[in-house]
Amino acid sequence: METIFSKSFNYLKKLLVYTPSCTPPPFVLDDQSDQKQALDNIHEKTDLAGPTEQLQILLRQAKHAKDVLEAISTNLKEGHLINPTQIKTLLKKLEENKAETSPVRLAYDAASQPEDREVSALLAENYTILKKLYKLPQNKDIVIRNLTLPLSPPLKAIIVFLDGMVDSKTLNLAVLQPLMFFSADHIQVDNISKTLTTTLIEECLPANQVNKAVDYKSVQHGINSGDTALFIDGVPEAVLINTKGMIRRGVDRPMTEQTVRGSQAAFSEGLRINTALIRATLKSSDLVTEILSIGKRTNTSCAIMYVESLANPTLVAEIRRRIKGVTTDFMGDIGSLQQFIEDHPGNLFPQALSTERPDRVAVHLAEGRVAFILDGIPFAHIVPVSFFTFFHSAEDFSFKAIASTGLRILRIVAAFITLLLPSLYLAINYFHQEALPTEITLAVAGARERVPFPAFIEIILMEFSFELIREGGLRIPGVLGSTIGIVGALILGQAAVTANIVSPIVVIIIALAGLASFAIPDFQMALAFRAIRFLFLLLAAGLGLVGVASGLLLLVLLLCSMKSFGVPYMVPIAPRVESNLDVIVRGPVFHQEKRPDGLNAQDSIRQPAISREWELEKPSEGQKKP
Amino acid sequence: MSYQPGRMGIAEGMALVFIMLFPRIFLTTPANAIAAVTTAAWWVVIVSGLPVILAIFAWIYIFRQTPGDLFSVSEKLLGRVGAWLVTVAAIMVFFIDAALVLRQFAENTLLTALPQVEFSFIVGWYTLIAALGALLGLEALARGTYLLFPMSVMGLILVLLLLAPYYDVYNLTPWRGYGLLASLQTGILQSGINISGLILVIVSPAMQNIQTFKWASIFGVTSGLFIKSLTLFIFTMVFGVATASEKTLPFFEMSRLVYINRYFQRIEALFIILWVIGGLLGISLGLYMGTFLITRLLKLPALQPLIPLSAYIVAQMAMVPPDIATVIRLDNYLISHFYTATLFIITLVLLIAAFVKSKKRRLQHVSSYDN
Numbered sequence: 001m002e003t004i005f006s007k008s009f010n011y012l013k014k015l016l017v018y019t020p021s022c023t024p025p026p027f028v029l030d031d032q033s034d035q036k037q038a039l040d041n042i043h044e045k046t047d048l049a050g051p052t053e054q055l056q057i058l059l060r061q062a063k064h065a066k067d068v069l070e071a072i073s074t075n076l077k078e079g080h081l082i083n084p085t086q087i088k089t090l091l092k093k094l095e096e097n098k099a100e101t102s103p104v105r106l107a108y109d110a111a112s113q114p115e116d117r118e119v120s121a122l123l124a125e126n127y128t129i130l131k132k133l134y135k136l137p138q139n140k141d142i143v144i145r146n147l148t149l150p151l152s153p154p155l156k157a158i159i160v161f162l163d164g165m166v167d168s169k170t171l172n173l174a175v176l177q178p179l180m181f182f183s184a185d186h187i188q189v190d191n192i193s194k195t196l197t198t199t200l201i202e203e204c205l206p207a208n209q210v211n212k213a214v215d216y217k218s219v220q221h222g223i224n225s226g227d228t229a230l231f232i233d234g235v236p237e238a239v240l241i242n243t244k245g246m247i248r249r250g251v252d253r254p255m256t257e258q259t260v261r262g263s264q265a266a267f268s269e270g271l272r273i274n275t276a277l278i279r280a281t282l283k284s285s286d287l288v289t290e291i292l293s294i295g296k297r298t299n300t301s302c303a304i305m306y307v308e309s310l311a312n313p314t315l316v317a318e319i320r321r322r323i324k325g326v327t328t329d330f331m332g333d334i335g336s337l338q339q340f341i342e343d344h345p346g347n348l349f350p351q352a353l354s355t356e357r358p359d360r361v362a363v364h365l366a367e368g369r370v371a372f373i374l375d376g377i378p379f380a381h382i383v384p385v386s387f388f389t390f391f392h393s394a395e396d397f398s399f400k401a402i403a404s405t406g407l408r409i410l411r412i413v414a415a416f417i418t419l420l421l422p423s424l425y426l427a428i429n430y431f432h433q434e435a436l437p438t439e440i441t442l443a444v445a446g447a448r449e450r451v452p453f454p455a456f457i458e459i460i461l462m463e464f465s466f467e468l469i470r471e472g473g474l475r476i477p478g479v480l481g482s483t484i485g486i487v488g489a490l491i492l493g494q495a496a497v498t499a500n501i502v503s504p505i506v507v508i509i510i511a512l513a514g515l516a517s518f519a520i521p522d523f524q525m526a527l528a529f530r531a532i533r534f535l536f537l538l539l540a541a542g543l544g545l546v547g548v549a550s551g552l553l554l555l556v557l558l559l560c561s562m563k564s565f566g567v568p569y570m571v572p573i574a575p576r577v578e579s580n581l582d583v584i585v586r587g588p589v590f591h592q593e594k595r596p597d598g599l600n601a602q603d604s605i606r607q608p609a610i611s612r613e614w615e616l617e618k619p620s621e622g623q624k625k626p
Numbered sequence: 627m628s629y630q631p632g633r634m635g636i637a638e639g640m641a642l643v644f645i646m647l648f649p650r651i652f653l654t655t656p657a658n659a660i661a662a663v664t665t666a667a668w669w670v671v672i673v674s675g676l677p678v679i680l681a682i683f684a685w686i687y688i689f690r691q692t693p694g695d696l697f698s699v700s701e702k703l704l705g706r707v708g709a710w711l712v713t714v715a716a717i718m719v720f721f722i723d724a725a726l727v728l729r730q731f732a733e734n735t736l737l738t739a740l741p742q743v744e745f746s747f748i749v750g751w752y753t754l755i756a757a758l759g760a761l762l763g764l765e766a767l768a769r770g771t772y773l774l775f776p777m778s779v780m781g782l783i784l785v786l787l788l789l790a791p792y793y794d795v796y797n798l799t800p801w802r803g804y805g806l807l808a809s810l811q812t813g814i815l816q817s818g819i820n821i822s823g824l825i826l827v828i829v830s831p832a833m834q835n836i837q838t839f840k841w842a843s844i845f846g847v848t849s850g851l852f853i854k855s856l857t858l859f860i861f862t863m864v865f866g867v868a869t870a871s872e873k874t875l876p877f878f879e880m881s882r883l884v885y886i887n888r889y890f891q892r893i894e895a896l897f898i899i900l901w902v903i904g905g906l907l908g909i910s911l912g913l914y915m916g917t918f919l920i921t922r923l924l925k926l927p928a929l930q931p932l933i934p935l936s937a938y939i940v941a942q943m944a945m946v947p948p949d950i951a952t953v954i955r956l957d958n959y960l961i962s963h964f965y966t967a968t969l970f971i972i973t974l975v976l977l978i979a980a981f982v983k984s985k986k987r988r989l990q991h992v993s994s995y996d997n
Contacts, residue, residue, distance in 0.1 A: 561766035
């Protein structure tokens, strides 16, 4: 019974004591879930999973046998068979299924994962496997379409495809229409066996690529690639019909390797589009495209391209071996693949040339190199490469030799500026002031007079700001990126100098070093130089020019110890091999008679010593000398 | 192709030999040479190199009779004890040389570049860099040297050329120094300074063939001698005997003299990069060779684990002498006694052994033919 006291007490309690709200508890991912899941799997697999699966298979077989018997009974009228050929066909189907009910096959099927099983002759069985494989009915991407082939007797079949990956028009016109309307004209009635698929492929299906598959690994790979799989009742194999038609970006202009001259086509996401682009540039029957699969779960296609009569077979075999030897479940990017297969994955310096230009790939293939492309990635990687390849640009060969040599020297100088300029400033500022002329020393000292930080902090601040602007500009979408980058740099630089946080000379040095880093044609190489620059800054701040010299020596030795797919990184200078006028100094194209020596190509001669043969001939017409 | 593992070409071999002879140009050695033979120093350097070139020819004969490297050849010709003695002597030469060069470069750094830094820190730093270089392997050292030595040589020649306004040809007279015989005698006694010219003997299986060994060694030694001689020639011309023999750091002093205009008047600091790289490469290579010989001697499966230990020993050895004067004295003494003796004794003993063995083989061959 409530009294005034208890009421007051309850009221006060309600007023003073905190009561948590009635909202449901937040979701917390249980740390133990993995273990629990593993245990569940073990229980599921060990105890009754096998026998249950066996029983289910047997039940489906029994149901099928019952259907056949019912069909025979309907055909039997007063001891006579109305349609003997139909009965014959049904009996053949039963015989096909008999093989699958043997104890050994049953035990194997029951214990196997769906992707490890073989295609069953029983349509219901295939349906069940597909449901398990593609997690139906949760997965809405997969479409299983039932149809009846108008044969005598009519045969049940299913087609399976991934919505969005196939071209509906091709599917309707090249698969469904011939199967549903025309198959009766071509297929003989008693052809219900393995020969049925052959007849269908040869006479009925007008698609350009049609293959048979007997196991679910191939079926899965085909469906995931955009093929349509056809399963027919009573046939223990599937037919994979090429209906690929996912929407892809078309051939566009290069985004990161823009040139003034030369081709303006860039790779796209489609593997076949990319291989075709290379083939269109290098029209040779010697050009080989091998397709390998990477990724246990994803089965991503990877194309290896090389000119068979040029590329060193040992090199090709090694690249093939390395790619085949990658065990991972997912391979989403060519950069990741590169790290899986390169010689020094821990090293910052790139060991493969990444390009989005088919013409560039073609040039390197013609020199005896090997390219690999990953499905869905608009870049090709070329191997093996040397350090100097990263300072070549796509349009070097479009220009005259002197012009491209000048540009290459400029790029090398830019790399040195990126790497050394800030650290040289720091070293001279801290330890070797005498190296500067008096006027400059006084100017630097005057500019630094009001700056409260040591030069090292100044440089680090500016380097950090520059990298911040660069990274920010890269991530901001569209035209805003570059605008904000420029405005940010201008405002920050000006404000930092006005606020006496940094001296103007440091702004100049960092801007120059930053600008120089963009003159290096390869992004990965530029990134490596930018990262190592920070180490050089530390060395310069600690030990001045002695530190810089030590760092430089170690860097050179490190580069000399590296290899790109078996070829020394500093070739053709260290080790010295025939350079063929295409390292830093570039000779005229008609004087480049040999392929790079470091590649050990099968045919080392590119062109004869006199490639301008027309010079030896007399002109047929023209003004005659008096 | 010259880059295949275990196969070095003439360019790499030459670079290795050159870089072992080159670093002493930046030390007190040129001043010591002038103090010893005065105006004859520039040609006495060439005289001191002649025994090494003769030794190279002797080694070509030895390798033709008994292929292999220093250790295996010694083992075949002199037996296990002989091989041990020869290899231990070579290890001592490389380790002592690395330690003395390390100490002198560390002292130079304190004098010229980093006067505030602790001496042991510089020794430790140089040892660390040398050890890291040695860890990257002989291939990297050879190629790195080949890549860097043209720049080093060009830098050196640039300094020598920029000193043109100070050239005084009369400083070179009298060209015979203290006398022809005395100068020649000193040259022969000092030939141990070039013992590193035989570095390829230790790694001869890594050379493509005997011809590669021959030309790499000869080119390396001759180019090293030429640069040394040229430096001494200019040094004597610029400073004269009296002043030159008193300079502790001849190269630094020469680069200090360079004056192009008011914007380029103190460029000696920039040449620090040049001599640090040259010196570190020499020390690194010495360390590698000493450790390599230990590996061969003890028949160890890998070299890399020994490098930190060897580097520590070399650093400790470098810090033993109390001052730079003792180091220079010790260096001179070891060059004229231990290094020269090692050069002559090892080469002669092995040459005689190879000769005797080949004669025995020929006799056996003849007797078996007669029977």
